[in-house]
Amino acid sequence: MSDSNYDYDVLVIGAGPGGYVAAIRAAQLGLKTACAESRETLGGTCLNVGCIPSKAMLHASEYFDAAANGTFAKLGIKVKPELDLDTMHGQRRDAVKQLTGGIEYLFKKNKVDWKKGRASFQDAHTVKVGEETVTAKNVIIATGSSVTPLPGVEVDNEGAIVVDSTGALELPKVPEHMVVIGGGVIGLELGSVWRRLGAKVTVVEYLDQILPGFDGDIRKEANKIFKKQGFEYKLSTKVTGVEVNGDKATVTVEPAKGGDSETIEADAVLVSIGRRPNTDGLNLDAIGLKSNERGQIEVNEEFQTAVDGVWAIGDCVPGLMLAHKAEDEGIACADNIAGDTGIVNHAIIPxxxxxxxxxxxxxxxxxxxxxxxxxxxxxxxxxxxxxxxxxxxxxxxxxxxxxxxxxxxxxxxxxxxxxxxxxxxxxxxxxxxxxxxxxxxxxxxxxxxxxxxxxxxxxxxxxxxxxx
Missing domain, CATH: 3.30.390.30 (FAD/NAD-linked reductase, C-terminal dimerisation domain)
Structure with missing residues (x-):
């Protein structure tokens, strides 16, 4: 099925859940396939610094909390837990290593070529990857998303005081007080990890309730459950500044609709106000493709962009930013390129x-x-x-x-x-x-x-x- 006019039938840009799945599916369908990825390991944000490592920490911290809060005692298991944070981090890193290595094995098994480096378009069928130039009949943009910055707040993951979701996974010690900016999924998950391990956690949310987008009854019930667990909330509140002094941070907040400001002192501040598409650096102008006002690439139901031969999936297109949504889109997109019928029902994405x-x-x-x-x-x-x-x-x-x-x-x-x-x-x-x-x-x-x-x-x- 390979087209000899090009190096590849399909070049996928990005090896996250959408990209690596699309590449493997395309190869399974007989298409000569390559995948461009600039990370040292495959799997994108999800496997390296997102879904997988956060779940490893959530799982481990659940056991610690169950032992510490008396849940084990109710079952007749008497233990006095001692936290070994280095080992907890170690098992997280090991899980990531095994899974990213597994994808590299799947690439070799399915004969997908891994092109290492950042990709940018030269034209619709020519992409520069690092120092190499690659041509492909079809290009799938699967570049994912990154943390949305909070204006006026500088994230320094190395300093481990003001961090994003990546830095929050690597904290070298349990903070006494963590302020989470944003009451969405990521903030509540990572806030839960550190609360279970002993931190006081305060969630600052601009809206009047946590978990935007979820059902109203569920949001209210979740609020009560987390409050019972020890979370503190400042709802309908905006952050106007974060200042770091030594090993402490001072967070300035005020009511969302205006009013007197106050300050909160913390040992760690997690900025988790959402994610934005990774489309910068692709040189979309070279192929006449524009992103929308949210930085997303518009596609039709078959995941075709406005440029012939260029497709897009995952977090960089409109819709929920979820790994499983990207995976399904990756499979459907590859099917469509191969001439089959690939469909994703976006109304039913859990x-x-x-x-x-x-x-x-x-x-x-x-x-x-x-x-x-x-x-x-x-x-x-x-x-x-x-x-x-x-x-x-x-x-x-x-x-x-x-x-x-x-x-x-x-x-x-x-x-x-x-x-x-x-x-x-x-x-x-x-x-x-x-x-x-x-x-x-x-x-x-x-x-x-x-x-x-x-x-x-x-x-x-x-x-x-x-x-x-």
Whole structure:
């Protein structure tokens, strides 16, 4: 299938979850494929300094917290934990090394050439990678995203006082007081790590509630759960400055709508106000391609850009900035290039917050469903009434099913549970097949499992749950 006029049939720029998956899929389809990546290891932000290392720290800190806060004692396990932070960091780095090395193996297995260096367009089919020039019939932009800076606040990960998500993974000691700027997914996850290990954590959020984009009931419930765990909040509050003096930082804040300012002293400040697309340095002007006002590259349903032969996926295109969304787009994009049909249903992309308990959702929130003109019926079920959650001493959380009142078709499912990230897969699959709440309610769920709460919430849509 290779086109002899070019070095490659497909050149992928970026080896994150979208890029490396696209490259492997293209190679599997018989296309001569290369992938340009400037990092020393493959896997992009997700595997190197994002999803994977943060989950390694979350998992380890969960065990430490369970031992320290009395959860183990309730189970008849008496221990007095001692933190070995160096070892905890070590197991994180080992997980990253194994997984990034695994991708390098997959590249070799599938005959994907790794072109090491930063890529920039010379024309639509010619890309300079480091000192090498590569031609390709098709180019997939999969450059991902990076941390959004906060104007007036300088991040210095090496100094380990004012850090972004990368620096927060590498803190050499547990801070006495960490201020998290931003109440979104990343801030709450990394704030949870250090709170469990002994830090006081204050979350400063510009909006009036944490977790923007999540269902309103779930946001409020999560707020209460985290507050019970020890999080402190300053909602409807903006940060106007951060000043570092020695090993301390002074954070100046004021009400979002104006008012008197105050200062917060901290040992560590985590800036986590979002992410922005990595499109700078690609020399898009050389191919006549413009990014939108958010720095994203616009694409059609097949992931084609406005330039023939140039495609784009993942965080650098509109939509949720999630690794699994990028992976699915990478597969679909490669399929389309090969002449097959590649489709991603962007209405059904699950979101997960890997705190304790986990928070997950897919589809529309209740607020969005009503704004879209749906009359809705809602079913809710608390985890404290779920037998498995009860025996595991995991009473916090609930499941919420949102259905169209006329057709009963499920519009969205949101949940808080220790294994919400796993439970949400059932919800996504059911919605992909157009399930009604009755379909879920009539599906036999194994007992005792956390997932029974989803069955009960679906039953509650018709006001007929059994266990409440």
């Amino acid at each position: 979101s997960v917050v890997y705190t304790w308990p986990e928070i997950a959702g897919v589809g529309l929130t209740e607020e969005a469903a009503k704004e879209a003109g749906h009359e809705v019926k809602v079913g809710k079920f608390p985890m404290m009434a779920n037998s498995r959650a009860k025996t595991n001493h995991e009473p916090d959380g609930s499941v919420k099913v949102i259905a169209d009142a006329e057709t009963d078709r499920v519009l969205g499912i949101w949940c808080i549970a220790s294994v919400a990230g796993t439970m949400i897969a059932q919800a996504a699959q059911a919605m992909e097949f157009g399930a009604t709440s009755e379909d879920i309610a009539l599906t036999c769920h194994a007992h005792p499992t956390h997932s029974e709460a989803m069955k009960e919430a679906a039953m509650a849509v018709r006001e007929k749950p059994i266990h409440i």
